[in-house]
Amino acid sequence: MSSNILISLRPENVIRQLPWRVDSKAALGLLLLLAMFSLVGWLYLTQASAVTATSYRIDALRLELDQIKNQNAALTLEIAQLEALDRVEARARELGFGPTTDVRYIPVADYPLPPEPQKVVMGGQPGRNSFDSTGPEFNQTTWWTHILDNLAGWLEGRE
Amino acid sequence: MKTSERSNYRIITVMAVMSAAGLVLVGQLIRWQVLEHHRFAQLAEAEHQNELVIPPHRGEIHDRNGHILAADVIQYDISASPKIISDPYATADRLYRLLNVPREDLLKSLTNDSPWVPLAKGASQAVGETIIEWDIVGLKVEPRAKRVYPEGDSAAHLLGFVNSNGNGFYGVEGFYDDMLRGAAGLQTGERSPFGEIIPLGASHYVPPVSGANLYLTVDRSIQHLIERELKSAVKQYGAQGGSVVVLEPKTGAILGMASYPTYDPNNYGASDEDLYFDPVVSRQYEPGSVFKVVTMAAGLDAGVVGPMGTIYDGGSIEVGGRVIYNWDRQAHETVDMTDVLAKSLNVGIAQVAVALGKDRFYTYVKRFGFGLLTGADLSSEGPGTLKTPKDADWHESDLGTNSFGQGIAVTPLQISLSVGAVANNGLLMKPHIVSRIVDSEREVQVEPVVVRRAVSEQTAKTLTGMLVEALERANSEAMVPGYDVAGKTGTAEIPVPGGYHPTLTLASFAGYLPANDPQVLVLVIIDRPTTSRWGNTTAAPTFKRIAEQLVVLLNIPPDYATGEVASKE
Numbered sequence: 212m213s214s215n216i217l218i219s220l221r222p223e224n225v226i227r228q229l230p231w232r233v234d235s236k237a238a239l240g241l242l243l244l245l246a247m248f249s250l251v252g253w254l255y256l257t258q259a260s261a262v263t264a265t266s267y268r269i270d271a272l273r274l275e276l277d278q279i280k281n282q283n284a285a286l287t288l289e290i291a292q293l294e295a296l297d298r299v300e301a302r303a304r305e306l307g308f309g310p311t312t313d314v315r316y317i318p319v320a321d322y323p324l325p326p327e328p329q330k331v332v333m334g335g336q337p338g339r340n341s342f343d344s345t346g347p348e349f350n351q352t353t354w355w356t357h358i359l360d361n362l363a364g365w366l367e368g369r370e
Numbered sequence: 371m372k373t374s375e376r377s378n379y380r381i382i383t384v385m386a387v388m389s390a391a392g393l394v395l396v397g398q399l400i401r402w403q404v405l406e407h408h409r410f411a412q413l414a415e416a417e418h419q420n421e422l423v424i425p426p427h428r429g430e431i432h433d434r435n436g437h438i439l440a441a442d443v444i445q446y447d448i449s450a451s452p453k454i455i456s457d458p459y460a461t462a463d464r465l466y467r468l469l470n471v472p473r474e475d476l477l478k479s480l481t482n483d484s485p486w487v488p489l490a491k492g493a494s495q496a497v498g499e500t501i502i503e504w505d506i507v508g509l510k511v512e513p514r515a516k517r518v519y520p521e522g523d524s525a526a527h528l529l530g531f532v533n534s535n536g537n538g539f540y541g542v543e544g545f546y547d548d549m550l551r552g553a554a555g556l557q558t559g560e561r562s563p564f565g566e567i568i569p570l571g572a573s574h575y576v577p578p579v580s581g582a583n584l585y586l587t588v589d590r591s592i593q594h595l596i597e598r599e600l601k602s603a604v605k606q607y608g609a610q611g612g613s614v615v616v617l618e619p620k621t622g623a624i625l626g627m628a629s630y631p632t633y634d635p636n637n638y639g640a641s642d643e644d645l646y647f648d649p650v651v652s653r654q655y656e657p658g659s660v661f662k663v664v665t666m667a668a669g670l671d672a673g674v675v676g677p678m679g680t681i682y683d684g685g686s687i688e689v690g691g692r693v694i695y696n697w698d699r700q701a702h703e704t705v706d707m708t709d710v711l712a713k714s715l716n717v718g719i720a721q722v723a724v725a726l727g728k729d730r731f732y733t734y735v736k737r738f739g740f741g742l743l744t745g746a747d748l749s750s751e752g753p754g755t756l757k758t759p760k761d762a763d764w765h766e767s768d769l770g771t772n773s774f775g776q777g778i779a780v781t782p783l784q785i786s787l788s789v790g791a792v793a794n795n796g797l798l799m800k801p802h803i804v805s806r807i808v809d810s811e812r813e814v815q816v817e818p819v820v821v822r823r824a825v826s827e828q829t830a831k832t833l834t835g836m837l838v839e840a841l842e843r844a845n846s847e848a849m850v851p852g853y854d855v856a857g858k859t860g861t862a863e864i865p866v867p868g869g870y871h872p873t874l875t876l877a878s879f880a881g882y883l884p885a886n887d888p889q890v891l892v893l894v895i896i897d898r899p900t901t902s903r904w905g906n907t908t909a910a911p912t913f914k915r916i917a918e919q920l921v922v923l924l925n926i927p928p929d930y931a932t933g934e935v936a937s938k939e
Contacts, residue, residue: 246603268668271911274502278499280427281444281495281513282495284427284443285443285444285495286442287438287441287520288438288520289523290444292437292518292520294437294520295520295521296521296591297521298592311922314922316852
């Protein structure tokens with residue numbers, strides 16, 4: 212047994228028996244496989260990095276867009292505050308302006324005007340709600356008579 | 371025992387102990403990874419998943435010409451996690467001037483043992499964005515929207531206000547809160563140790579939807595005018611307050627609405643809560659003689675009276691056991707209906723109500739919208755108080771007193787709309803304060819709505835003529851040179867426990883012009899004037915001052931030409 216151990220420990224035997232000593236073709240195949248996995252891994256990592264970087268960029272742009280919108284809103288509001296009527300009126304008075312009270316309207320002869328709206332008729336036609344002095348007195352009997360007269364007239368076709 | 375047997379025994383014992391330990395480990399692994407997998411997965415997800423709610427922008431409120439009345443501005447709340455800040459001294463050196471706080475106080479906060487400390491609240495946009503750019507680990511900058519009203523306390527009642535949580539109260543802010551608020555967005559995903567969402571991995575982003583922008587019917591120039599005149603009138607007449615309503619009778623659009631005293635919605639917390647309620651829609655009062663317009667309209671429409679019909683005024687009338695007197699305690703003998711309005715005779719108008727009868731009288735009162743909500747798009751509206759014969763506490767005498775606006779409670783908006791119905795040829799309009807709603811998808815125009823016909827067109831025109839004539843006969847202080855004004859004064863007693871106050875009144879005037887084609891209606895209420903208790907000497911001249919400026923603002927030419935006639939050429 213000891214002689215067998217001695218034999219297995221000889222350098223040339225050790226080298227021949229090393230477990231990692233493989234065929235050159237197998238070695239090449241293993242290397243190719245490793246290279247492929249590395250390539251795939253590298254591709255994935257670059258894509259993932261690009262996606263992450265782009266996503267961070269999108270977030271940053273979104274934040275920048277929000278900031279610009281907020282700045283616009285703040286400026287619009289500042290304009291509104293500067294245009295506030297209390298402020299404008301105070302400044303106008305400082306400059307010597309005042310409210311207009313003396314407004315004159317000058318009619319122009321023969322100016323083409325739109326048709327006038329129907330005006331309230333003051334007096335003239337006798338009737339239930341006219342300004343005629345012969346209008347009904349405030350009396351319930353008279354009121355009933357008036358209603359019956361109107362009804363009779365309507366039935367007879369009178370205008 | 372032999373040595374080999376002992377050795378085997380020991381080996382077996384050790385193997386058994388190790389196997390038992392192994393089994394325990396395997397059992398625990400099975401327990402954590404299989405039986406309680408779901409619980410730990412949830413814990414892990416809670417630990418590294420983040421859900422960020424993105425608040426929406428609240429919609430803006432504009433006047434009819436596009437001027438901003440309410441909008442949001444972004445402010446920032448600054449806080450820190452002291453344990454994460456690498457150099458609190460350098461951070462304090464950079465921050466204290468920016469935040470305008472003592473350096474020592476800031477340093478004390480940044481060297482605190484607490485996990486989180488607030489540093490500043492409501493910092494300006496410039497300050498917040500500067501700190502964001504510094505990108506100091508441990509500093510947190512949270513944006514927060516603050517509602518700003520650039521016109522200050524102008525239109526405070528009709529706008530309402532927004533609290534720190536973004537909820538709208540009173541006025542337009544309260545009524546349209548859901549529409550103005552918008553919808554929050556959401557961003558979910560895995561978060562970094564600093565709380566930021568990592569873009570890689572499962573994430574989801576839902577953008578926020580901004581609230582709708584509202585364009586009101588209100589003209590800020592008219593609003594400013596009536597607020598100035600109201601404040602001046604309250605001071606001039608030694609009153610406790612007042613209200614003014616300006617509306618387009620043909621459409622029900624509210625051009626302006628003011629009440630005094632008022633508050634600043636930019637700082638609503640500094641004011642008494644009672645001021646938040648808009649008296650124009652929330653406060654009910656006894657309208658007094660302005661209500662005679664309604665009674666007379668009912669009488670004319672029902673045919674119980676004609677404009678030149680006469681009555682005998684003996685100075686008093688008994689209705690339901692209660693004796694009613696004229697305001698001057700005088701008898702005016704034979705008067706026509708226009709005189710009843712011109713001289714504001716309670717005896718005459720009570721006779722009209724009696725002639726109508728309780729059923730028809732209250733039918734007309736309801737047709738004019740009293741006792742009901744107007745449907746205005748404003749928060750906290752009240753319907754007023756109307757007792758009818760169907761109510762247990764109604765009394766026959768109410769028919770007489772209600773005819774001249776006593777014993778009935780209305781809101782200023784209700785009385786404006788009822789007189790507006792007369793101006794609008796008998797049609798009662800629904801009031802509205804918003805004319806356009808614009809959001810990201812569409813624009814909606816709010817159209818005028820006719821509620822009902824209160825009286826016939828002929829009745830309305832006849833009554834308008836009577837109201838014009840009445841003001842001329844009374845030589846009213848409300849008349850505007852060059853214009854036919856139709857209107858009615860009111861001096862209402864103020865109810866107190868046991869009756870009415872002996873001296874204080876609510877003085878009012880409701881009028882519209884031009885009478886032949888009404889473009890604008892104005893109601894003025896002066897609350898408890900002390901220089902004079904009468905509507906004709908307080909509310910009527912205030913109406914005149916407002917109307918004289920309104921016709922210029924609204925480009926309403928006079929009914930009567932003044933000055934020389936020019937040639938077109």
